[in-house]
Amino acid sequence: MIGDLLPPEVAWAERFADDVPEALYPSEQQVIxxxxxxxxxxxxxxxxxARxxxxxxxxxxxxxxxxxxxxxTWPSGIAGAITHCAGYRAAAVTHLSAYASIGLDAEPDEPLPAGVLDAISLPEERDQLSRPGPAWDRLLFSAKESIYKAWYPxxxxxxxxxxxxxxxRDDRTFSAKLLVEGPVSGFEGTWxxxxxxLLTAVTVPARS
Ligand SMILES: CC(C)(COP(=O)(O)OP(=O)(O)OC[C@H]1O[C@@H](n2cnc3c(N)ncnc32)[C@H](O)[C@@H]1OP(=O)(O)O)[C@@H](O)C(=O)NCCC(=O)NCCS
Incomplete structure (x- = not known):
């Protein structure tokens, strides 16, 4: 699924269950x-x-x-992101020469719990959520989680x-304008x- 959202320079993998060996490095085992x-x-x-x-x-x-x-912490020269939600896990990676950063998020296609939308959105963002389609409020949340994962690194x-x-947007894209100073002024994403x-992905081109 996630491959449909990502450009060809980005490698990805996904699972719909924990049906792979729990093969962790000792240092990873230690942190978890x-x-x-x-x-x-x-x-x-x-x-x-991710591997x-x-x-x-x-x-x-x-x-x-x-x-x-x-x-x-990705290998030198690599940007990437990981997401997991009930019934889904995915990772995407790319060379920093192609993309400076990646964000990825998965959520259930269900409305947000009561009270959450007001905490995670601006009034003008809420105006776009009452139209047919997926759970737009959850999609907005997911887009913001992807943005954060691309922003933070x-x-x-x-x-x-x-x-x-x-x-x-209905065409399965989204844009974000940053309202604070930072290394980028906005993000482009797909959903x-x-x-x-619901899956969302953000890629920041290396040149930006
Ligand atoms: C960190 C956060 C984005 C994770 O999202 P989530 O939907 O809770 O969980 P997901 O399963 O999709 O993602 C978890 C993965 O995100 C990655 N992650 C965690 N913190 C991160 C960070 N600061 N930067 C980039 N990736 C991060 C990790 O790989 C983590 O998985 P792992 O611990 O197994 O390695 C979320 O918990 C959070 O803190 N959000 C608040 C900030 C925010 O979203 N602001 C919106 C700005 S518009």
């Missing part, structure tokens, strides 16, 4: 040792996807430890949900709804 089994499994399947994608890119495999702000700091204004899931 105290986690509950469900979290260990999603972490391991996320790493499995499969790196292999497709021809990059030697190594431990992918959580780094600054929780962002995965570039900016190395928090970005609040109200610091980017997102426009979701997809299917099999009960």
């Amino acid at each position: 040792a105290e986690a509950v089994p469900k979290r260990r499994r999603e972490f391991a399947t996320g790493r499995w996807c 499969r994608a790196l292999h497709r890119l021809g990059v030697p495999l190594a431990a992918i430890l959580p780094g600054d702000g929780g962002a995965p 570039l900016a190395h700091r928090w970005l609040d949900f109200t610091e980017a204004r997102v426009e979701l 997809l709804a299917g099999t009960g899931l």
Whole structure:
């Protein structure tokens, strides 16, 4: 599924269950040792996807430890992102010479719990959510999560949900304008709804 959202220079892998071996490097095992089994499994399947994608890119495999702000520490010269939600795990990677950063997010195609939308959106963003289609409020949330994952490795700091204004389009694209100073002024993304899931992806071209 996620491949439909990504340009050809981006390698990716996805799973719809934790049906792959829990093969972690000792240093990865150490950081996840105290986690509950469900979290260990999603972490391991996320790493499995990441290594499969790196292999497709021809990059030697190594431990992918959580780094600054929780962002995965990718091999030198690589940008990437990992996501997991119920029934889905995925990773995407690319050479920094092609893209400066990537964001990826998966969510169930279901409305946000009551009260969440107001916390994660601007009033003008809410105006675009009452039309036929997927759970637009959850899609907005997912787009913002993808934006954050692409933002963080570039900016190395928090970005609040109200610091980017997102426009979701019917043609399965979206744009975001940053409302704070930063290394980029906005993001372009793509989205997809299917099999009960919403997927969003953001790629930041290397030249920006
Ligand atoms: C970090 C965050 C984006 C993760 O999203 P999520 O929907 O909760 O969870 P997902 O499963 O999709 O993604 C988790 C993965 O994101 C990655 N991640 C975590 N922190 C990250 C960061 N600072 N930068 C980039 N990637 C990060 C990790 O790979 C993590 O998986 P792992 O711990 O197994 O390696 C989210 O928890 C968060 O803190 N959001 C608040 C900030 C935000 O979204 N602002 C909106 C700006 S418009």
